[in-house]
Each structure stands twice: as structure tokens, then as C-alpha cells.
Amino acid sequence: MKLTAALGPASYDVIIKPGTLARVHRLANLRRRVMVVSDDGVPAKYVKALLQQCDEGHSCILPQGEGGKSIESWQAILARMLDAGFDRHDLVVAVGGGVPGDVAGFAAASYMRGIDWLQVPTTTMAQIDASVxxxxxxxxxxxxxxAGAFHQPRLVVADSNTLKTLPPRHMANGLAEALKTALIGDADLFELMEQKDIAQNLERILYLALRYKIGVVERDATEQGERRLLNFGHTIGHGIEAAGGPQGLLHGECVALGMLPMIESKTLLRRTRAVMRKLGLPLKYTADPDTVLHYMQRDKKREGDRYTIVRVKTLGEGALETVTFDELRLLVKGNGG
Amino acid sequence: MKLTAALGPASYDVIIKPGTLARVHRLANLRRRVMVVSDDGVPAKYVKALLQQCDEGHSCILPQGEGGKSIESWQAILARMLDAGFDRHDLVVAVGGGVPGDVAGFAAASYMRGIDWLQVPTTTMAQIDASVxxxxxxxxxxxxxxAGAFHQPRLVVADSNTLKTLPPRHMANGLAEALKTALIGDADLFELMEQKDIAQNLERILYLALRYKIGVVERDATEQGERRLLNFGHTIGHGIEAAGGPQGLLHGECVALGMLPMIESKTLLRRTRAVMRKLGLPLKYTADPDTVLHYMQRDKKREGDRYTIVRVKTLGEGALETVTFDELRLLVKGNGG
Structure with missing residues (x-):
């Protein structure tokens, strides 16, 4: 399956196809210096498969997890590219989950003020959400x-074979973002996840979630308006994630928990909890709500003392709402922990 | 005098007016969190004058010189903004020469993926070149x-009063960029600099140099084509600058020295040297040409083994040319030192 993100000169294709990791050279120009960025939790064979397709391939392997998403990691990638003589026409390829994608993408965005990059997501989280x-x-x-940038990749290659070896918890972690998409924008996707076997419908779920996200990004690439809907669950979710520290819950788990207080219909809340249970997502968190609130004050969606949050009244219809910190506190205290 | 850089949604005005530093709040919205970034070589009264115009002003003072243009400086600005609770709607103001402008601009470009910034250049180098x-x-x-980004400021305020206290060497340093502009694009500006009193015609020189640069940037904001003409003198100049280290020549001095081997007419070369002498710019450098060449290999304008350089045959007409490293070596060895 192929989707296209139509963003003018920054347009790119998203290829969803089993086995396509071995065929990236057919889809993109790898006949230049290539820096493959991954982390030490990603199977080494994926990095190797990519390097084999390059004329001059280099690699930079970050430590797994949020700790790897640091300024030090970013600086290390830049230094490696500089030492290897990378110029403005060379390429960065991110392989793995959201973390290598975010760091490698920012390295590509900033190296010599911006060079090309490709995304090769190998987790459900990255394939469903982070890569596009x-x-x-x-x-x-x-x-x-x-610190970051909006910098579109030249191509996204989602090889669903890579998901087969993913631990169940990481599989569920990415599906949380699909569930988010379903709640704010695609009732059919919600019902698919609610009623059908997840493993058997994985590519379809991926496709529907990406199709919705690409549409939103096309209409609002730099998050001035509609794209903020994609932050559903993220305001509280980021707080839960930060409060938990590196040993805490995964990003998607936190987003799912952050969605619950934002669902205004009791029936829909019940149905959402049931899907979360089916996916193997947690239904509560142990972090102290005051700590969660502390970290939420650093939210990017804050404007002075006002927070733009996303709420869902009706399945498939997210809506932006501006609330004060006190109102946010009630939402967190009412549902957290 | 006012110029406008017409760059669609990223358009902005360039105000060239004595005394205007005290009136920035009339020209831009300072009623938000403002991070004023400067360096310890810039008179403190300029930073103070800006902070007085802000409702919630903060400042970050970097060490003067290229050493301040580091990832550590950039990270320090980001950390200060984060601690002060800056959100996406807040503002960065760069006050001083090219270094605070470059670092503060990259901080604004990357903080929460991009926020507004203003340039208040207080050196000839920054007013003539770096701020636009x-x-x-x-x-x-x-x-x-x-590491960097293309991120246009919302406004540039060039207060020519700030140039009055500038040491003569720093005055000449910036005028080197005006001379560069004259050679590649404005014969009238060259003759003005050649024939008239510089101090008495400073605002006119500033205006003409900026007018030319803005035109080029409007036609090619991200340096895909014509904008590369502005790199005249910079290929060898960056090599001289890097070879000299922190105690070496200033940026403009190096650019001027880097232009000389690129001028193909003996008459024009003689006239250019005369203007450089008049401005007080050096006519030779002491760094070892092989060291200069070593640093030139890290040039961003390199594409594999080919270097895009700018040469001038006729006054006011720069032309791009692609050469090998060996050809570049001949140019450096023939004229360097």
C-alpha cells in the first residue's frame, strides 16, 4: 500500500509493505554518503540490511529509550557526519522507533541547515504515528x-515484517496512537479495533491511522490549528510520562491514559477502556498527580496560563478547547491514579 | 529608511534609523516573555534599553567571539527559556554582532520547533550582512x-547610533561584507566606497548593501542557487578564519582576503586592494596555506569533490563556478600569504 503526503515541494510517499526494508535502494537515492541512525534496542540486522544497500554507509547507534533522545545524541550524530565529510547533498536514515526518528530527524534538519532524511520505522508506534x-x-x-524542527522526510518505508518480533507491550504502545486517531477522527477504525482481531488486521489499522494523520498534516503542517487535534491524550500523557521517569510507562501507554479524562461520554469511555484492555494497555498509573501536573506546566501547547486541550464528546470527533490550569487540575485529579 | 524582505508569510521589515533601539516596542510586540541574547563585548546599555521596553524581559549574555557560537551557548539559551516558562508565543531578541544573532536565531528556530525572534544588530558586520x-x-x-536553520526574524532594527562606539577594526570588518556585495552585484556601491568618505556615507552604504542582499534572499531564501553568490570570498575566507583560530583575523577580514584570489581582472584586483587599504582591512594573512586548505575541505558548499565558488570578472557581476580541490589549491597557493 502507498500513501502520499502532499506537502508541495516537501511531498513524500509512505510505503506500507512487508519486506520493503531490503528494497529501500529501489525507492530512494542511496548512492551518496548515508548515516543510518538507530538505537541498541533495534535488531542489528535491520541496520545491516540498510548499510548493505549503501555505497558509503555509516551508522550511529544511540542508547535505547527516552534517555537517547538527548542533545548529546544529536551532537554525536552531527560530529560523526562532519568527520565522515558529509555535505548538504548527503542523507540520514532513521531506523527503529520514535526516538531514533526524532533525533536523526533533528540532526538532518539542522546539519548544514538541513539535509535529506528517510524514515524506516520498525515499531508500531513509529509506523503508526512518529514516522509521518x-x-x-x-x-x-x-x-x-x-529543541526541534519541522523537517519532512523524503520517504517513509514501513515494513510490517519488522513488527513480528516486537514485544507485545511495544506492539500495544503503538496501537495506542491508532486508538487516539480513531477517537478523534475515524469511528470505523475504532470499531475495527473494538470488534476484530488486531493481529489479523494490523496493516489495515496502520493504513487507516496513517491516512487520517497525513490528511491532517497536509492541511496544517506546522501545527497552527487542526494538527493540534493529534495531541489528544498528550497534555496529561506527557505529564504522566515525565513523572514516571525512565523506568515509567511507555509513551503510547501514557497517551492512552491521558485520553481517558478527555472523553466526555461515559459510554464511549467504557468502550475505550475495553479496547485498551484488549490491546493490553494499562488502565491506571501510579505516579503522583501533583508531579504529573508539575510537568504538564512545561507543555508546548500552553499559551501563558491557558492550555489548549483536545476533548472527545462523540466517537470520531475531537475538538480543541482552551482551559486554565485549575480546570486541567480537576481533570487530572478526577481521573488520575 | 525602511526595506522590506518580501518572503510570503515570513516577510519582515528592516528599519535603518538612528535612535531606533529605544523604540523597538513601537515596532514589535514585546508584551510577552522576551529573551534578550547578547555577548559580553556588547555595551550593557543596549541590553538594558531593550529590557526596559519589555513586560517580562530576561537576558542571556554569551562570551564574546566565535567561542560563544557553540552548542553549549545555544543549549544555555534553551534552558533559560524553559526555566522561565517560555511558550511557543514568546520571543527572542538578538542584540549585538553576528555571533549573538546566529546563536539566538538558532535557539528561536529550534525552541519548541520554532518561535519568533527579532534582530537588533549593533555592529557594521551584523547591520550590513548577518542580520538579514x-x-x-x-x-x-x-x-x-x-548546526543551524533557515529561520527569518520578524523584524530587523539597525540603529546606526550604535556604530559610533565601534572600534575601527570592527567597523572595517563589517564594511568588508559591503565591499563583497559591491563586487558581486553593485558597481555603484563599489565606486561610492572607492571615491567617497566612508563615515559620511555609512547609512547609504548600509542601505545599498542590504537592498542587494534582500533581493537575493527574496529570490532564493534557502540558498539553492543565486544566494550562493553571497558566499563570495567565504570559501577561502572560512579556511583562513578556521586556520587562524580564536586569536586570528575577524570574519570580514578573512572574507576580504578570500575574495582576492577570486577576482579575475588585474585592474579590479588593484582597485579592490586600494579600497581594502582605505577601509583598514589587512591585505595578507599569516596562516599556513595548507592549514587553510585543510579547513576548506569542510566547506558546506562542497558537493563530493566539487566546490562551488564565486568569481568576479567584471565589477558588479559575480558568477558561480564549480572547481576541483586541486584547482582551489592553486588559487590559495597563488595568492595566499
Missing amino acids: GGKTAVNLGGTKNV | GGKTAVNLGGTKNV
């Missing part, structure tokens, strides 16, 4: 995505 | 501008 949209960033201290 | 065009960057190791 051009958001790149690194963390600073405990705060997520402080 | 949206190029931002920091150095990595000994290599200039490795």
Missing part, C-alpha cells in the same frame, strides 16, 4: 521535545 | 555553522 509529519526533536533535562 | 536572510547556526569543534 516531520516533527523532530530532542529533550532537555526532563522536558520532552524542547 | 534568516541564516542561523552554531559551530561544532573548529568547524563553522555545522
Whole structure:
């Protein structure tokens, strides 16, 4: 299956196809210096398969997890490219989950003020969400995505074979973003996830989630308006994630937990919990709500004392709403923990 | 005098007016969090004058010189903004020469994936060249501008009163960029600099140099084509600058020296040297040509083994040319030192 993100001169294709990781050279120009960026949790054979397709391939392997999403990682990639003589016409390829994608993408966005990059997501999280949209960033201290850029990749290659070896918890982690998409924009996707076997319908779920996200990104690439809907679950979710620290819950798990207080219909809340249970996502978190609230104050969606949040009244219809911190506190305290 | 850089949604005005530093709040929205970034070589009264115009002003003072143009400086600005609770709607103001402009601009480009910034250049170098065009960057190791972004400011305020206290060497340093502009694109500006009193015609020189640069940036904001003409003198100049280290020549001095081997007419070369002498610019450098060549190999304008350089045959007409490293070596060895 192929989707296209139509973004003018920054347009690109998203290829969803089993086995396509071995065929990236047929889809993109790898006959230049290529820096393959991954992390040490990604099977080494994926990096190797990509390097074999390059004339001059280099690699940079980051530590797995949010800790790898640092300014130090970004700087290490830049230094490696500089040492290897990379110029403005060379290429970065991100292989793995959201973390290598975010860091490698920001390295590509900033190296010599911007060079090409490709995304080869190998987790459900990255295939469903992180690989499309051009958001790149690194963390600073405990705060997520402080430094970054909007920098669209030239191509996204989602090889669903890579998902077969994914631990169940990481599989569910990415599906949380599909569930988010379903709740804010695609009732059919919700019902598919609610009623059908997930494993058997994985490519369809991937396709529908990406199709929705690409549409939103096409209409609002730099998150001035509609794209903010994609932050559904993220305001509280980022707080839960930061409060948990590196040993805490995964990003998608936190997003799912962050969605629950934002669902205004009791029936839909019940149905959403049931899907979360089916996927193997947690239904509560142990972090202290006040700590969660502390980290939420560093949210990028904040404007002065006002927070733009996303709420869902009706299945498939997310809506932006501006609330004060006190109102946000009630939402967190009412449903958290 | 006012010029406008017409860049669609990223358009902005360039105000050239004595005394205007005290009136920035009339020209831009300072009623938000403002991070004023400067360096310790810039008179503190300029930073103070800006902070007085802000409702919530913060400042970050970098060490003067290229050493301040580091990833550490950039990270320090981001951390200060994060601690002060800056959100996406807040503002960065760069005050001083090219270094605070480049670092603060990259901080604005990357903080939460991009926020507004203003340029308040207080040196001839920054007023004539660095403040317009949206190029931002920091150095990595000994290599200039490795990490950066194209991020246009919302406004440029050039208060020519600030040039009155500038040491003569720094005055000449910026005028080197005006001379560069004259050679590649404006014969009238060259003759003005050749024949008239510089101090008495400073605003006119500033205006003509900026007018030319803005035109080029409007036609090619991200340096795909014509904008590369502005790199005249920079290929060899960056090599001289890097070879000299922190105690070496200033950027403009190096650019002027880097232009000389690229001028193909003996008469024009003689006239250019005369203007350089009049401005107080050096006519030779002491760095070892092989060291200069070593650093030139890290040039961003390199594509594999080919270098795009700018040459001038006729006054006011720069032309791009692609040469090999061996050809570049001959140019450096023939004229260097």
C-alpha cells in the first residue's frame, strides 16, 4: 500500500509493505554518503540490511529509550557526519522507533541547515504515528521535545515484517496512537479495533491511522490549528510520562491514559477502556498527580496560563478547547491514579 | 529608511534609523516573555534599553567571539527559556554582532520547533550582512555553522547610533561584507566606497548593501542557487578564519582576503586592494596555506569533490563556478600569504 503526503515541494510517499526494508535502494537515492541512525534496542540486522544497500554507509547507534533522545545524541550524530565529510547533498536514515526518528530527524534538519532524511520505522508506534509529519526533536533535562524542527522526510518505508518480533507491550504502545486517531477522527477504525482481531488486521489499522494523520498534516503542517487535534491524550500523557521517569510507562501507554479524562461520554469511555484492555494497555498509573501536573506546566501547547486541550464528546470527533490550569487540575485529579 | 524582505508569510521589515533601539516596542510586540541574547563585548546599555521596553524581559549574555557560537551557548539559551516558562508565543531578541544573532536565531528556530525572534544588530558586520536572510547556526569543534536553520526574524532594527562606539577594526570588518556585495552585484556601491568618505556615507552604504542582499534572499531564501553568490570570498575566507583560530583575523577580514584570489581582472584586483587599504582591512594573512586548505575541505558548499565558488570578472557581476580541490589549491597557493 502507498500513501502520499502532499506537502508541495516537501511531498513524500509512505510505503506500507512487508519486506520493503531490503528494497529501500529501489525507492530512494542511496548512492551518496548515508548515516543510518538507530538505537541498541533495534535488531542489528535491520541496520545491516540498510548499510548493505549503501555505497558509503555509516551508522550511529544511540542508547535505547527516552534517555537517547538527548542533545548529546544529536551532537554525536552531527560530529560523526562532519568527520565522515558529509555535505548538504548527503542523507540520514532513521531506523527503529520514535526516538531514533526524532533525533536523526533533528540532526538532518539542522546539519548544514538541513539535509535529506528517510524514515524506516520498525515499531508500531513509529509506523503508526512518529514516522509521518516531520516533527523532530530532542529533550532537555526532563522536558520532552524542547529543541526541534519541522523537517519532512523524503520517504517513509514501513515494513510490517519488522513488527513480528516486537514485544507485545511495544506492539500495544503503538496501537495506542491508532486508538487516539480513531477517537478523534475515524469511528470505523475504532470499531475495527473494538470488534476484530488486531493481529489479523494490523496493516489495515496502520493504513487507516496513517491516512487520517497525513490528511491532517497536509492541511496544517506546522501545527497552527487542526494538527493540534493529534495531541489528544498528550497534555496529561506527557505529564504522566515525565513523572514516571525512565523506568515509567511507555509513551503510547501514557497517551492512552491521558485520553481517558478527555472523553466526555461515559459510554464511549467504557468502550475505550475495553479496547485498551484488549490491546493490553494499562488502565491506571501510579505516579503522583501533583508531579504529573508539575510537568504538564512545561507543555508546548500552553499559551501563558491557558492550555489548549483536545476533548472527545462523540466517537470520531475531537475538538480543541482552551482551559486554565485549575480546570486541567480537576481533570487530572478526577481521573488520575 | 525602511526595506522590506518580501518572503510570503515570513516577510519582515528592516528599519535603518538612528535612535531606533529605544523604540523597538513601537515596532514589535514585546508584551510577552522576551529573551534578550547578547555577548559580553556588547555595551550593557543596549541590553538594558531593550529590557526596559519589555513586560517580562530576561537576558542571556554569551562570551564574546566565535567561542560563544557553540552548542553549549545555544543549549544555555534553551534552558533559560524553559526555566522561565517560555511558550511557543514568546520571543527572542538578538542584540549585538553576528555571533549573538546566529546563536539566538538558532535557539528561536529550534525552541519548541520554532518561535519568533527579532534582530537588533549593533555592529557594521551584523547591520550590513548577518542580520538579514534568516541564516542561523552554531559551530561544532573548529568547524563553522555545522548546526543551524533557515529561520527569518520578524523584524530587523539597525540603529546606526550604535556604530559610533565601534572600534575601527570592527567597523572595517563589517564594511568588508559591503565591499563583497559591491563586487558581486553593485558597481555603484563599489565606486561610492572607492571615491567617497566612508563615515559620511555609512547609512547609504548600509542601505545599498542590504537592498542587494534582500533581493537575493527574496529570490532564493534557502540558498539553492543565486544566494550562493553571497558566499563570495567565504570559501577561502572560512579556511583562513578556521586556520587562524580564536586569536586570528575577524570574519570580514578573512572574507576580504578570500575574495582576492577570486577576482579575475588585474585592474579590479588593484582597485579592490586600494579600497581594502582605505577601509583598514589587512591585505595578507599569516596562516599556513595548507592549514587553510585543510579547513576548506569542510566547506558546506562542497558537493563530493566539487566546490562551488564565486568569481568576479567584471565589477558588479559575480558568477558561480564549480572547481576541483586541486584547482582551489592553486588559487590559495597563488595568492595566499
